[in-house]
Amino acid sequence: MAEETPKKYLLGNDGIAHACLEAGVDFVSGYPGTPSSEVVDKLRAQEDPWYYLEWSVNEKVAFENALAASWCGLRSIVTMKHVGLNVAADPLMTSAYTGTKGGFVVLSADDPFAHSSQNEQDSRMYAKFAQIPCLDPSSAQEAHDLTKTAFELSEKFSLPVLLRPTTRICHSKGDVTLGKPAPSTRTGAFVKDPKQYVVIPAHTRPLHVILTKKQPEVAKYLVESGLNSAKIRGRKAVIAGGISNSYVEEIIPDDISLIKISAYPIDQKWLAGILAQHTEVLVVEELMPVIEEAVLQASSATIVHGKLDGYLPHEGEYSPALVAAAFEKAGFGINSYPASPEKAPVAVRPPILCAGCLHRSVFYAMKKVFKDGVFPSDIGCYTLGLQLGAVDTTICMGASITIGSGISHACPGTDVVSTIGDSTFLHTGVNGLINAVYNNASQTVIILDNRITAMTGHQPNPNTGINARGEISPKISLEELARACGVSFVETVDPYDLTYLLATLREAKEKPGVKVIIAKQPCVIMNKRLGIKRNKFVVDTEKCTKCGACLKYGCPAIETDESGASVITQLCTGCGVCADICPAGAIHRGGARQ
Amino acid sequence: MKKSFDVLIVGIGGQGTILASNVLGDACVIEGRHVRGAETHGMSQRGGSVETHIRIDGKFGSLIAPGTADLLIAFDVLEALRYRHFLKPDGVMVVNREMVVPTSVFSGKLPVPKMEDVEAELNKGTTKVVLVNATEIAVQAGNPLAANIVLLGAASHTLPLAAESLFQAVRRNVPSKTVTVNEKAFSLGKEAV
Numbered sequence: 001m002a003e004e005t006p007k008k009y010l011l012g013n014d015g016i017a018h019a020c021l022e023a024g025v026d027f028v029s030g031y032p033g034t035p036s037s038e039v040v041d042k043l044r045a046q047e048d049p050w051y052y053l054e055w056s057v058n059e060k061v062a063f064e065n066a067l068a069a070s071w072c073g074l075r076s077i078v079t080m081k082h083v084g085l086n087v088a089a090d091p092l093m094t095s096a097y098t099g100t101k102g103g104f105v106v107l108s109a110d111d112p113f114a115h116s117s118q119n120e121q122d123s124r125m126y127a128k129f130a131q132i133p134c135l136d137p138s139s140a141q142e143a144h145d146l147t148k149t150a151f152e153l154s155e156k157f158s159l160p161v162l163l164r165p166t167t168r169i170c171h172s173k174g175d176v177t178l179g180k181p182a183p184s185t186r187t188g189a190f191v192k193d194p195k196q197y198v199v200i201p202a203h204t205r206p207l208h209v210i211l212t213k214k215q216p217e218v219a220k221y222l223v224e225s226g227l228n229s230a231k232i233r234g235r236k237a238v239i240a241g242g243i244s245n246s247y248v249e250e251i252i253p254d255d256i257s258l259i260k261i262s263a264y265p266i267d268q269k270w271l272a273g274i275l276a277q278h279t280e281v282l283v284v285e286e287l288m289p290v291i292e293e294a295v296l297q298a299s300s301a302t303i304v305h306g307k308l309d310g311y312l313p314h315e316g317e318y319s320p321a322l323v324a325a326a327f328e329k330a331g332f333g334i335n336s337y338p339a340s341p342e343k344a345p346v347a348v349r350p351p352i353l354c355a356g357c358l359h360r361s362v363f364y365a366m367k368k369v370f371k372d373g374v375f376p377s378d379i380g381c382y383t384l385g386l387q388l389g390a391v392d393t394t395i396c397m398g399a400s401i402t403i404g405s406g407i408s409h410a411c412p413g414t415d416v417v418s419t420i421g422d423s424t425f426l427h428t429g430v431n432g433l434i435n436a437v438y439n440n441a442s443q444t445v446i447i448l449d450n451r452i453t454a455m456t457g458h459q460p461n462p463n464t465g466i467n468a469r470g471e472i473s474p475k476i477s478l479e480e481l482a483r484a485c486g487v488s489f490v491e492t493v494d495p496y497d498l499t500y501l502l503a504t505l506r507e508a509k510e511k512p513g514v515k516v517i518i519a520k521q522p523c524v525i526m527n528k529r530l531g532i533k534r535n536k537f538v539v540d541t542e543k544c545t546k547c548g549a550c551l552k553y554g555c556p557a558i559e560t561d562e563s564g565a566s567v568i569t570q571l572c573t574g575c576g577v578c579a580d581i582c583p584a585g586a587i588h589r590g591g592a593r594q
Numbered sequence: 595m596k597k598s599f600d601v602l603i604v605g606i607g608g609q610g611t612i613l614a615s616n617v618l619g620d621a622c623v624i625e626g627r628h629v630r631g632a633e634t635h636g637m638s639q640r641g642g643s644v645e646t647h648i649r650i651d652g653k654f655g656s657l658i659a660p661g662t663a664d665l666l667i668a669f670d671v672l673e674a675l676r677y678r679h680f681l682k683p684d685g686v687m688v689v690n691r692e693m694v695v696p697t698s699v700f701s702g703k704l705p706v707p708k709m710e711d712v713e714a715e716l717n718k719g720t721t722k723v724v725l726v727n728a729t730e731i732a733v734q735a736g737n738p739l740a741a742n743i744v745l746l747g748a749a750s751h752t753l754p755l756a757a758e759s760l761f762q763a764v765r766r767n768v769p770s771k772t773v774t775v776n777e778k779a780f781s782l783g784k785e786a787v
Contacts, residue, residue, distance in 0.1 A: 009619035009629060034635060116635075139630075172656040173615075173631035175623050246655035321659040338661035341679040344715065346672050347704060349696040351607065351642030381640065457635075548703070556641055556697045560706070 010176040012137075012169040015144035016107065017042035020077055023151045024184035026102065027069035028053040029062040031427065032456035033081030034116035035170035036109035040079055041457060044468045050183045055459050055468040058397070058427040059084035063091050063106070067160070070104035071197065072188030075151055079107040082123050083396060087428065089126065092160070096130045097207040098196055099158040102186070103151030106132075107163045109170050112286045113317035116167075118379070118396060120315060122287035127162040127264055131211055133218050134162040134264040135227070136242035140174035146262065148179075149227070157218055159211075166286065168243050168317065219267035227263035230274050236332060237278045239295060241285035247323040248284055253333045261291050271298040278302055282311065282330045286318050305330045353384050355557035356573030358495040358521035359419075359448050363390035364553060364577070365498060366417050366446065369505040373415040376403040378429065380421040381455045382448050388554055390419070398428025405432065405441035415509065416443035422478065423453040423461040430481065436514045437486035444508045444515045447478055450523040458526060482516040489515040496521060498580040524573050534574025535589050541565045543586035550578045550587065598630075598652040599754045600662060604645045604677045605669030606694055607634070610742035613767060614667065615646040617746055621755045621763040622650055632656035641697075643673060650754060666721075667749050669728075669742065670694055671712045683720045688749040688787075690728040690741055724748060724787055731782045737772065740779035747783025757784065 010018075017039045020028065028051055030040045044053050052069070056062035059080040066078035080088065085108040092106065108126070111117040127134030135150050137143040143165050150161040195203050222228050230237075237257035240248045245260050252258055259274055259281075275281065275298055283292040283306035292306040305311040311326050312318070321337040328335040353360050359382040366375065367390055377383060377391040378400040385391040393403050404418035420429045425447050433445065453459040460466045465475040482490045489511050491504050501519070508515040522532075539550075544565040550558050557571035558578060568578070568587070579587040601618060605611045615631050622629035630652035634644040647658045660680050666687040668674030674689040681687060691713075695706055716723050728744040735744070743764055750757050761780060768776040 007623050007626075009616065009623045009631070011633075038635075168632060168656060171633050171635045173619055173629075173633065174652075174656070175619075175627075175629050243655065247657075250654035319657050319659060320655060337659045338682075341661045343679050344675045346676040347696045347699050347707070349606065349641075349643040349672075349676075349698065351640035352697055354640060384640065551700050551703075554697060554701045559695060559700055 007175045007177050009173055010140060010178075011038060011173050012140040012143040012165060012171065013038035014042050015140050015176050015178070016147045016163070016165070018178050019144045019147035021046070021181035022179040023075060023103070023148050024182040024186075025077055025151075026051050026074035026184050026186055026188070027066055027076035029056050029066045029076075030079035030107075031056055031059045031062050031084055032453050032459045033084050033109070034456055035111060035167040036079050036081045036107060037456045037459065038170070039107060040468065041459065053468055055461065057462060059088040060091060063088035067091060067095050067100070067104060069188060070100040070102045072102070072190045074102040074186055074188045075184065076102060077105040077107060080109075081117065082108050082110045082121050083117060083119065084108065085123055085126055087397065092126065093130050094199055095160050096132045096211055097199060097204055099207075100154055100160055101158070103154040104160045105147065105150040105154060105163050106160050107165075110164055110166045110287065112166055118394065120287060122290065123162060123164045124264060124290045125288055127164070128290065130160075131215060132159050132162055133157065133222070134164055136164050136262055136264070137169050138242055138245035138260070138262065140169065140172055141176050142262070143169050144176055144178065156221070157214055159214065159218070164242070166243050215265060219265045222263040222265070223267045223270045228261050228266060228270070230257065230259045232257045232274070232277060235277075235279045237274070237281045238332065239281055239283045239291055241291050244284040244286060244318055244323065247318055247320045250320055251324050251327060251333060256332055264290070266291065266294045268294065268298050271295065272300075275299045275302045280305070280330070282306065282326060282332055284312065284318070284323055284326065287314070289314070350387070351384060352387065352554070352556055353381065354524050354573075355555050355571040356524040356575040357381070358450060358519055359385060360388065360553065360555065361495045361498060361501065361575070361577040362419065362446055362448060362519045363388045364581070365501045365505055366390055366419070369502060369509055370415045370417050370444075373417050374407055376400045376407065376416065376418045378420040378424045380424055380448070382419055382421060385419065397424055398432055401429055401432035401436055401443070401445055404443040404445070405436040405439065408442045409439075417446065418443055419446045419448055421454075422447060422449045422451060422463040425478070426462055426476070430485065433482065433487070433514070433516070434485045440513065442513055444505070444517065447516065447518045449478060449518050449520045450526075452523050452526055454523045454525065458523065478518050482518075487514050487516045489513070490518070491516075492518040492520055494521065495519040496575045496577060498577050527573070536570070536572040536574050537568050537576060537579055537587055538590035539566045539568055540586045540588065541567075543584050545584045545586070547583060549581055549583055553578055553581055598649040599664050600652075600658040601648040601650065601665045601667065601753070602645060602658055602663045602677060602680045603648065603667045604643070604673040606673065607640055607642050607644050609669045610739065611644055611646045611669065614742040614746055615648050616767045617743070617760065617763045618648045618650065618753070618755070620767055621759040624759045624762055625755065627651055628653045630654070630656040643676060645677060665749060665752050667745050669745065671709065671716065672696070672707065674716055675712060678716065678719065678721065681721045684722075686722045686724065686752045687716070688724045688726060688745055688752070689716065690745055691725045692729050692741075726783065726786055728783065731786055732779050735779035735782055736775040740772070740776050743768070743776045743779040744783035744786070747780040748787045750784050751787055
């Protein structure tokens with residue numbers, strides 16, 4: 001046993017990262033996505049790491065890199081958010097056939113309630129689909145512990161192992177006991193074995209048979225190793241998965257059995273044996289009824305409550321009070337939580353684009369020039385352009401230019417302006433641009449180039465000029481890339497120069513085909529961190545006509561005083577776009593930089 | 595059923611709610627006690643309303659149920675109002691007497707809320723309300739950004755943690771260059787109540 005260090009108050013994701021150190025990880029890759037991003041960020045902050053690490057351009061690329069490392073005998077982890085696993089689904093499905101050598105952990109963080117996501121999909125379904133084991137922690141401590149287990153499990157069965165924390169695990173903290181890092185001295189070696197690694201039909205058919213054979217062995221082992229466990233205490237039982245266990249444990253009466261599911265696949269024979277000892281069970285799990293379906297399949301006479309009979313919701317995040325209400329409904333206990341108290345009516349405070357954010361001026365100019373335009377957009381901070389009426393569609397990473405092309409072909413004559421960030425463009429956007437030019441779509445594409453992956457915590461990308469290891473990398477030229485895709489109208493603009501931005505958009509509007517405008521300014525949060533300051537702007541209240549034009553711009557640094565005149569607050573970062581907007585010329589650059 | 599002391603810290607993204615929660619969590623570790631916390635990360639941090647849950651002596655989930663929190667620490671009076679339904683009827687709120695009016699009020703041309711009205715509304719309930727001029731006190735301590743630590747000092751009378759543990763946790767969690775300012779901020783906050 002590794003010597004234990006004292007407890008720390010630690011984020012679930014930091015616990016996962018530390019467990020990778022304890023497991024002697026050799027290879028780390030991923031694409032940022034809330035709530036998964038801190039795992040790689042924590043590992044890249046480690047001084048003198050013995051392992052290789054990268055932020056990849058997308059999840060499929062990250063997955064394949066890490067899979068290859070595993071094939072070379074190295075312990076590897078690839079991280080992403082749940083929807084990232086859709087991008088990596090292609091290699092995932094077949095990697096179960098080829099199997100793995102070094103422990104290979106696929107971290108896919110789910111987001112019940114879609115705190116920061118476009119859907120509430122359940123990664124456990126992918127594990128079932130791919131026929132690979134899945135581990136589902138119930139606390140920050142377990143997130144740490146199960147990460148180590150995942151490497152071991154992968155090596156035991158030569159399968160990728162899906163580690164599936166949820167937002168309330170990744171971004172919850174707890175008093176966590178850590179072990180000691182165990183630096184690895186392994187070196188990778190690829191041993192040729194075409195029957196394993198070249199999945200032509202003749203090879204893949206026997207590999208599928210092997211994969212099927214592994215399934216009952218895995219399920220049995222997950223019970224034997226205690227990952228799935230039962231405390232039999234009565235004739236009624238609660239069966240809970242992942243984070244739901246923590247809510248259940250807080251309220252469960254002493255005479256109700258508790259069956260804890262931390263790993264999949266669930267051993268059906270074991271489950272049937274437990275169900276036979278109980279007359280009634282309540283299944284508690286967020287999102288899809290994965291456990292509940294297994295329970296229904298294994299049960300003969302036991303009454304089963306859960307999502308499928310309406311005791312618990314399929315959607316959103318569970319909470320102690322919600323679980324207590326289901327207990328009461330099922331007659332398993334009394335709900336002693338107070339009825340939801342009345343909320344005070346307070347003006348909403350949703351997240352908004354920062355003061356001085358380049359996206360805001362682009363959206364303003366776009367709406368001015370393309371009054372009847374359709375605005376497909378993408379995934380990033382700029383999705384907040386919805387509040388400014390500048391985002392008409394968002395579905396997944398890279399789906400701005402492609403949706404834009406579809407609309408331009410479906411509705412000829414429509415002005416289509418797509419917006420996409422630099423990281424998203426390099427993730428999957430560029431494919432859409434190639435296709436748009438190739439198939440002669442008509443649209444203006446604006447690349448919102450802040451040179452960083454901002455929303456998820458400012459990770460570098462190939463446009464930053466630095467990689468995740470802090471090495472200088474050749475900075476990709478978005479202009480040359482767009483031209484290489486066949487775009488002839490490529491213009492780079494400073495989005496703080498509103499006059500030139502408007503002129504460039506008007507020029508693009510008059511031209512046929514695909515036009516690319518690159519709006520370039522660093523993220524203001526990065527500027528702040530780097531100590532880059534501009535003089536703040538001020539309103540000349542004598543000149544202010546209280547017309548409200550600057551307020552409509554929606555900048556959080558612009559407020560009104562008691563007389564209704566506009567004032568600029570300390571939040572101002574000095575972009576100066578409001579000065580160009582003000583019809584009275586009442587806004588000008590102020591004094592000292594602050 | 596409930597054995598933990600539940601604290602909800604609310605504010606606006608960027609005001610330092612997570613640092614404040616780290617101080618509480620670390621103070622628990624210093625005292626060898628269990629603790630659970632839940633934070634807001636990602637896009638919600640961009641100037642939006644944020645909430646951090648801390649359950650001192652918590653062994654289970656990190657989420658606090660509405661109507662059950664023992665203490666609400668609010669960095670802004672409007673956020674105190676927004677989240678006050680989390681408090682139990684005899685709970686305590688420690689609130690910074692500061693108001694950042696949401697941009698939605700100006701862009702939507704809604705009436706701008708007045709400090710005295712918000713204070714009156716907060717005082718209407720059954721909970722104990724402690725208003726602190728935390729930003730002013732933080733300026734006295736040397737940096738307006740230390741308002742979060744001032745509030746922790748003010749809340750220390752209500753927290754089931756030794757002041758010395760909190761003090762030590764402040765030192766361990768703030769940026770090394772700001773230790774002196776934050777020590778002062780904590781002490782001044784403690785004295786202000």
